[in-house]
Amino acid sequence: MGFLGFLLLGLIAGAIAKAILPGKQGGGWLATLLLGVVGALLGGWLGGVLFHAPLQDFFSLQTWLLAILGSLVVLLVYGLVVGRGKRA
Numbered sequence: 001m002g003f004l005g006f007l008l009l010g011l012i013a014g015a016i017a018k019a020i021l022p023g024k025q026g027g028g029w030l031a032t033l034l035l036g037v038v039g040a041l042l043g044g045w046l047g048g049v050l051f052h053a054p055l056q057d058f059f060s061l062q063t064w065l066l067a068i069l070g071s072l073v074v075l076l077v078y079g080l081v082v083g084r085g086k087r088a
Contacts, residue, residue, distance in 0.1 A: 043070020
């Protein structure tokens with residue numbers, strides 16, 4: 001998968017993760033892109049380590065599911081970190 005394909009995957013995975021999570025998450029499209037790309041990296045790494053999953057194909061359902069799950073984890077952690085700063 002090329003660099004632009006990876007960025008597109010991260011953006012879409014981040015947007016889907018934001019739509020799945022309840023509540024209001026801050027950040028615009030740039031934050032969504034960054035969190036999605038980090039989540040896609042995390043999901044791809046965990047998928048490779050735990051399941052020995054090949055993630056080279058952009059149109060693979062396995063690639064998308066791992067990217068979305070990784071983005072969900074990153075968004076949850078981001079929400080916990082940012083949420084604590086607002087309460088103090």
